[in-house]
Amino acid sequence: MMKAALLAEGRESDLKSLYSKMLEIRYFEEAVLDLFQKGMLKGTAHVCIGQEAAAVGTCSELHRDDYVVSTHRGHGHYLAKGGDIKCLMAEIFGKVDGCCGGRGGSQNIIDLKIGFLGANGITGGGMPLAVGAALSAKYRGTSQVVVSFFGDGASNQGTFHESMNMAALWKLPVIFVCENNFYAMSTPLCASTAQGDIAKRGGAYGIPYFKIDGNDVFTVKEAVGNAVKAARNGAGPSLIEMVTYRHKGHSKSDQCLYRSKEEETQWLVKCPIKNIEKVFTEKSFLSKADSEKINDEVRGSIKNAVEFATDSKEPSLRGI
Amino acid sequence: MMQRHDIFFSAAIREALDEEMQRDDSVFLIGEDIGVYGGAFGVTRGLLEKFSDKRVINTPISENSVVGAAIGASLTGLRPVVEIMYMDFILLAMDQIVNKAAKLKFIAGADLKLPLVIRTAAGSGRAYGPDHSQSFEALFMHIPGLIVVYPSTPEDAKALMKASIRHDSPVIFIEHKFLYGIRGSVSANVDKAAKIGKAAVVQEGKDLTIITYGKMLHDCLKALSDPDMKDCSVEVIDLRTLKPLDKDLILSSVSKTGRLLVVEEDNAICGVGSEVITTIVESSRKSSKFQARRLAALDSPIPASSYLESSVFPQVGKIKTTIKEMLKS
Numbered sequence: 001m002m003k004a005a006l007l008a009e010g011r012e013s014d015l016k017s018l019y020s021k022m023l024e025i026r027y028f029e030e031a032v033l034d035l036f037q038k039g040m041l042k043g044t045a046h047v048c049i050g051q052e053a054a055a056v057g058t059c060s061e062l063h064r065d066d067y068v069v070s071t072h073r074g075h076g077h078y079l080a081k082g083g084d085i086k087c088l089m090a091e092i093f094g095k096v097d098g099c100c101g102g103r104g105g106s107q108n109i110i111d112l113k114i115g116f117l118g119a120n121g122i123t124g125g126g127m128p129l130a131v132g133a134a135l136s137a138k139y140r141g142t143s144q145v146v147v148s149f150f151g152d153g154a155s156n157q158g159t160f161h162e163s164m165n166m167a168a169l170w171k172l173p174v175i176f177v178c179e180n181n182f183y184a185m186s187t188p189l190c191a192s193t194a195q196g197d198i199a200k201r202g203g204a205y206g207i208p209y210f211k212i213d214g215n216d217v218f219t220v221k222e223a224v225g226n227a228v229k230a231a232r233n234g235a236g237p238s239l240i241e242m243v244t245y246r247h248k249g250h251s252k253s254d255q256c257l258y259r260s261k262e263e264e265t266q267w268l269v270k271c272p273i274k275n276i277e278k279v280f281t282e283k284s285f286l287s288k289a290d291s292e293k294i295n296d297e298v299r300g301s302i303k304n305a306v307e308f309a310t311d312s313k314e315p316s317l318r319g320i
Numbered sequence: 321m322m323q324r325h326d327i328f329f330s331a332a333i334r335e336a337l338d339e340e341m342q343r344d345d346s347v348f349l350i351g352e353d354i355g356v357y358g359g360a361f362g363v364t365r366g367l368l369e370k371f372s373d374k375r376v377i378n379t380p381i382s383e384n385s386v387v388g389a390a391i392g393a394s395l396t397g398l399r400p401v402v403e404i405m406y407m408d409f410i411l412l413a414m415d416q417i418v419n420k421a422a423k424l425k426f427i428a429g430a431d432l433k434l435p436l437v438i439r440t441a442a443g444s445g446r447a448y449g450p451d452h453s454q455s456f457e458a459l460f461m462h463i464p465g466l467i468v469v470y471p472s473t474p475e476d477a478k479a480l481m482k483a484s485i486r487h488d489s490p491v492i493f494i495e496h497k498f499l500y501g502i503r504g505s506v507s508a509n510v511d512k513a514a515k516i517g518k519a520a521v522v523q524e525g526k527d528l529t530i531i532t533y534g535k536m537l538h539d540c541l542k543a544l545s546d547p548d549m550k551d552c553s554v555e556v557i558d559l560r561t562l563k564p565l566d567k568d569l570i571l572s573s574v575s576k577t578g579r580l581l582v583v584e585e586d587n588a589i590c591g592v593g594s595e596v597i598t599t600i601v602e603s604s605r606k607s608s609k610f611q612a613r614r615l616a617a618l619d620s621p622i623p624a625s626s627y628l629e630s631s632v633f634p635q636v637g638k639i640k641t642t643i644k645e646m647l648k649s
Contacts, residue, residue: 067396104427112428117395122419128385129420132392132400139348139374139398162385169380 002225003218007283015285016294018060018217022052022273023298025076028085029248031302032075032092036252040310041092045106048076050215050247053272054179055080057220058147061228067115067133067146069126072107073179073246074119077149082114089305095312102315115144123184124150124157127176131163134172134237145173145231147224153184155198164239168205171236175227176202178241179214185250186258202239214242215272218279245270323508330363330500332474333439336481336510337364337401341371344399347485348375350390351403360405361441361500383412390436391420399435401485407442407494408451421490422465436490437481443535443585444633445498449624455586455617460492461563461595467516468563470494472537474504476560479514487516496534496585519566521573525555528579528646531570531596533559536583536634543639552643562592570596571603579646580612583634588616611649615642 006015029047036045048055051073059068059080070077078088084099091098092106099111107121117133120126130148137144154160155178167174178198182189189196202209208230212223220242227238245267249256256264280286286294327335341347349364349371355378358365368376379386383404390400404410410417417438425432444453460468469484469491471477477495484491514520522537523544532540537558544554555573559565574580580600582593593614604610615634622632 069392100427101429108423108427110424110428112395112432117392118424118427120420122415125388125415125419128388128416129392129395131385132389132394133396134392135377135389136393136396136398139393158382159385159388162380162382163388165380166382166385166389 002222003279006218007279007285018056019276019280019286020294020298021056021060021080022217022276023295024085024301025052025055025079026273027298027302028079028088028305029075031306033248033252035306042094043105044251044253045075045092046073046251047248048073048246050267050271051179051181051244052076053217053220053275054177054214054242054244057217058177058224061221061224062145062147065115066144067117067130069117069130069133069146069148070119071126071149071151071154072119072121072123073151074109075106078109078111078116078119081116083109083111083116085301085305086308089309090312093309093312094315095309096315097308097312124154124159126150127154127159127163130174131166131172134167134174135170137173138170143232145175145228147175147177149177149179151184152178152180152182152189152193152198153187155201156192164202164205164207164237167237168207171234173231174237175224175231176237176239177224178239179244180241181244181246183246183250183259188258199239199241207236208238209241210238211241211243214244215270216275217272244272247271324505325508326503326505327474328500329474329477329495329502329504330361332478332504332506333363333481333495334365334367335506336478336485337367338370340482340485341367341375346397347399347401348377349401349403350377350379350386352379352381352405354378354403359403361497363495363500364403383409384416387413387438388416388420391416391424391434394434394436395424399485401437401439404438404440406452407440407456408454410438410440410456417460417466417490418463422463425489426465433488434490435485435488437484437493438490439481439493439495441497442494443496443498444622444629445535447624447626447629450621453622453629457494457562458586458591458595461592465490466563467491467561468494469516469561470533471514471560472499472534472558474502475506475510476514476520478506479510480516480560482510483514483516491516494534498535502538514560517561517564517566519560519569520558521555521569522558523554523556525553525577527553527577528555528581528643529570529573529577530554530556530581530583530643531559532556532583533562533592534585536585539634539636540583540639543636543643546640549640549643552647554643565596565599567599567603571600574600574610575604575608578610580610581642581646582612582614582616583639584614584616585633586617587619588614589619591616611646613642613646615639
């Protein structure tokens with residue numbers, strides 16, 4: 001329905017913007033992996049290649065002053081929420097022009113100007129912050145909502161249960177978004193999660209819950225759009241489980257030996273970017289030339305971000 | 321003349337909470353049983369009726385996420401005061417305190433305001449048992465990014481609570497549960513009173529410096545009030561803030577007396593005394609000599625039996641004999 005509405009009304013710029021943002025995340029993450037391989041980056045990164053629709057579909061339904069709480073795999077969430085691509089690259093480079101001056105790194109990006117309350121390196125560590133931000137919005141009488149991203153692994157942390165319970169109890173405007181990519185690092189869902197339907201856990205707290213295809217950006221937009229509307233109207237929280245898959249390893253050094261090649265191949269076919277491109281082709285929406293133009297523009301912005309980060313200075317200890 | 325009134329330690333904290341909540345609409349309280357029950361130790365009694373459940377939020381038993389929620393609220397414009405019923409339970413919230421509260425200002429930049437007071441009841445003396453009597457101040461002193469406040473008198477409790485609520489970074493505010501029932505004179509204008517980071521000379525002396533805080537301050541004063549001790553010239557310093565330590569004051573006192581006795585309720589190993597003594601050692605000139613000892617809890621969990629409990633901690637008698645031994649040498 002969302003897809004039909006977007007295509008029928010000829011909202012070209014919205015559609016192009018979705019596509020462009022998903023490409024931005026994809027090419028950014030590929031660049032990060034490439035830079036690590038070349039030895040130009042220190043530390044680690046948890047790229048979200050394959051999960052772009054979840055990030056973009058969700059954040060495209062939010063206002064700038066809505067809040068997002070993210071995970072260790074947060075580059076896509078940050079960019080989708082309107083984060084600055086140059087500052088993100090500089091942060092990963094550990095440079096002074098990074099969004100946190102190089103002090104947070106890949107896993108701890110925070111940018112309050114765009115309501116991005118933080119990526120964080122503790123699995124499940126963000127959900128309570130989301131509850132607090134929602135409590136704050138209700139306390140201050142605003143119509144802000146909060147999206148709390150987390151993964152299948154985090155759905156077993158105590159914070160998941162504590163946070164959902166409090167959000168439900170106090171009818172807080174939180175949309176809990178579980179990006180279920182079936183693996184908590186190397187541990188598959190079937191080996192970690194009793195009653196493996198994460199969405200159903202919402203039922204334990206009496207909140208609406210949905211399980212959707214996280215690789216279709218239109219499906220994501222529709223589900224999140226409805227949940228956001230309900231939350232803004234005072235209906236309280238909901239839980240959306242988005243079924244997706246990460247194309248690469250948990251972190252940059254992960255060889256994915258715990259996944260079969262057959263499984264990976266099956267999921268690559270369901271790539272969210274291929275999905276949106278299929279829709280554009282079916283509806284003759286985007287010409288090949290236009291598509292290449294968007295791809296080139298995005299590649300250009302990644303290149304600029306890498307140059308910016310490379311040229312940025314190293315931070316100093318002053319003030320620490 | 322400044323007005324003063326004589327109130328309980330717990331009431332002094334309540335007054336601070338009340339006044340700050342009246343002064344600033346963004347201040348709110350959150351914790352277990354702080355509403356109708358008034359808090360396990362009665363500190364928040366009456367505040368629900370005065371401010372409603374919007375600003376006095378009674379929570380489920382979820383320490384980690386309650387603290388996390390307070391952090392989220394602090395990031396988005398509010399000024400929360402969290403009550404952790406017993407300091408023993410604060411361990412459940414260590415992730416949010418250490419990995420979020422203590423770090424967000426560092427990560428986001430010094431401009432970030434993260435006002436957050438976590439108040440908690442610590443210490444022993446009520447035979448509550450091994451997991452309701454502990455003192456974890458040293459754990460929090462060890463973590464960069466946290467202020468640790470530990471008042472010993474009703475006036476300091478009120479002044480420091482107000483200061484902590486107005487501070488724009490996280491404060492761990494420790495209240496000794498035995499002290500809730502002590503009375504003390506509180507000025508009507510505590511804004512001019514105790515400041516975060518400033519210790520107090522409670523009693524001047526020239527031969528030995530006692531550095532202490534919390535309930536132990538009162539035990540030290542009791543020891544010194546014994547007629548036996550009248551010839552001992554002892555300076556008593558109440559730390560009031562454990563982190564940051566008031567290095568200038570403690571250093572100047574020990575430089576004067578040459579003898580330092582730290583009296584603390586936490587465990588000796590890596591406890592408050594180890595930090596105080598090391599700070600003085602490092603800051604002292606090569607030529608200065610001084611003697612240092614600590615009296616602290618035995619390296620043992622705290623037994624529940626009231627017949628056993630007190631023997632784990634420095635007793636008034638032990639404080640006296642230690643002072644006398646040190647003054648002899």
